[in-house]
Amino acid sequence: MFDWTIIGAGVSGSLIAHALAKYELKLLILEAESDVACGATKANSALIHAGYDAPFDSLRGKLNVRGNALYGPLSESLHFAFDRIGSLVLGEGDDDFKAIERLYENGVKLGVPGLRIIDQATLQKLEPNINTAFEFALYAPSAGITEPWEVAIAACEYAIDNGTKLMLNYPVADIAVNEGHFLINSEIETRGIINCTGIKADSIYQLVKGDTAIDFKIIQRRGEYFLLDKEARGIVNQILFTCPSSKGKGSIIAPTAHGNIIIGPNSEVVTKEATSTTFEGLHEVKTKVLNMVPSCPLHMNIANFSGIRAEPSTGDFIIEETDIPRFINVAGIKSPGLSAAPAIAETVLAIVKDIHLRAINDLKPKTDTINKRRPRIHLIHQTEAVQAQLIAQNPTFGHIICRCEQITEGEIIDAIHRNCGATTINGVKRRVRPGGGRCQGGFCAPKVLEILARETNRPRDEIEQEKKGSWLVKSKKSF
């Protein structure tokens, strides 16, 4: 019997696991996909918003500002990339100025630090490549960039290091509500459930509500993106937003934590073929970014992708224990979900503490938690002495597999063998980046496949790219 089962290992579920793993609890994470962070967490703008955007009286607004503040200490303790590079909302004309003033006032009420409106001269100095038509901007120094999947991977790794169980490729199809506990898929007993299933949050909630109608629906909102080669680095220095009042919703161009440039998203409600990109969508993104940065080198594109934001019909995050005791919904985590995630985890921990006080027993902190989560090793960024030492200890650190990102075999092996380790080609790519560079895995994917097969003791034809069923090669006799 588990005390709590977290369904969904996106950034919210993972950070909740990280928070709960510090207490005397038997925890389980169930993930339908082949890796953690495979839903909205792997495909978004990768930004930690400052928090002036969502209304000051909303949960989104409060948790965004709090989440942003938590990212600093969290990134240090879990060793993931996080850099407060600041953001600018660009504007021109009276309407934009009014909109930016509203954002400023909203942000001040929420306590966003350092917010200020800057003039054209300052703006041009900060971002020399932007359209000269922009006259002013809202500057938010606390906005940052991170690697969203790395946040989730690090949090899960910590949780597993501290006794949490993670089950991948485990979709939840049935939840029975029994006296004092739940029974998932007729085989997993748990006293409590935390529903962090993103776009599936309404259908998972429906499983426990039976025929009773539920009070929210999740709308799938898709955003499409361009990702540019590292050679485009420097085209912008901070996160640039268009002003939300001018021509629809805002779009961004920003550096990523690894030095690429990310551009997007558009915004479209979708039903099926959800995570595809489209000619129209990409064209829209392209038009918007060229208006922001006319010299944007879109020919340096290395990948396009789209992500789905789980938009709640209620408009705000839904983070609460439901009328089914010990079933907690963490639903409708649309933007700024990533930014708010550490605060979402904090909120859920408070709810869990409350439930334990009320109904079960006091939540006791563990006395023996360990934080052995190490930063990822990137040999080429180490000092020469450290490189020499690493290679002497383990010669696979001298063998470069990914030539674009200069990733060594040792780094890939490390990413496979950690807790919450990679099991797929894309899982390796998310953790240590072979295939994340300009050749997009043309040379290294076959080598990564080889290493995965060897290190996980599986035949080559069982190594998949991402989802279950995304096979790459078959041995001739099995065809």
Added chain:
Amino acid sequence: METIIYDVVVIGGGPAGMAAAQKAASDPSLRVLIIERDHYLGGILNQCIHPGFGLKIFNETLTGPEYAERFIQFVHEAKVDCLLDTMVLAINSNNALTAINSDEGRMTIKFGALILAMGCRERSRGSVIIPGTRPSGVFTAGTAQFYVNIKGDKIGERVFVLGSGDIGLIMARRMTLEGAKVLGVAEIMPHSSGLTRNVVQCLEDFDIPLYLSHTVVAIRGTKRLEGVTLAKVDSAYRPIVGTEREIDCDTLLLSVGLIPENELTRVAGIEMCDKTKGPIIDNRMQTQRSGIFACGNVAQVHDLVDYVTEESQIAGYNAALFAKGKTKSTVAGIVVTVTPDFSMVSPQRLSFIGCDGTQLDSANIMLRVSHPAKSGVVVISAEANRLVTKRYNHLTPGESIHLALPLERIPATCQAIQIRLEVSI
């Protein structure tokens, strides 16, 4: 950190690197080193198991591995040293480079002359922007060729190919011979970008349809590829609404162009050519950095390996002269330009003087046309003087043109050479 010293260092052990190293090492007083990132020499030739290599160099047709094997023998006979599984990280400013491998860790290698022969890589889905989902089963043609020919894997049963580059054409045939059904090859241009002989021998002989002025506008499937949408394009290469057709396939091969792999070159600050995407080179295969040479697909993408070998021998010859210090050869100054009828020219600079200080009598010029022409006259001129005129039939972008330019015809004061195409109607 260990420091190693060689007269000539070659980065890359493919056809270019091997030919250059062999030539440089033909002077037994010189120590020559090849640094190869893979664990064998030969480069991409190893996975090109089809015939058609060597007609110019060996006067017979060989497979890729056979062609590679001959040069592997040559470099061994010439006592060229090889560092395998070794990656060059940076070219430093003081005639040295930094490399890394499992046995030695980081090392510094000093050179008298350096030859860049890193080859090229394939353009990926991102560089052509194909909308749709991101399932498995979308391979660049060369990656697919590696799985099939080196690893002996089967990669799919129903295959579509986007792009009519040579590797795409070769792989259309290869997949057919492997028992897969190849449903067609789409080419966005109104003409193939591969060799004519490959269109005939790889597609026509196997009844594989070639859809010119077509492209893939969508990719379907969330796990493995389930299908692609093919559409006709207009003269501006935009898909024409209403011409879409669905093709059910589990494999899409991309043969949408090759890019010289010049990360090291760029970081070293060596001046690049916009058209070839390689370093600017002269008729001695020297870059704009004295003592650093470039040859093969790192300088410009070639259609035939025999041409790679020829120019790499020139690079090796001159690098050896430079390393021997016969002269500190200066950077070439005469600029070679082409009209838009040509997509590229190599070399982009000319020097009258060889790396040993002697007068050169002739320079090899390589050109590619931007569009097909039934016939045309290539005219090389210096200001008003026509230096060379040569007529060609059946010009196509997929096949390079090679001609010799007698240097003594160029006036001594000349600063620039122009090359244009006169198309006869």
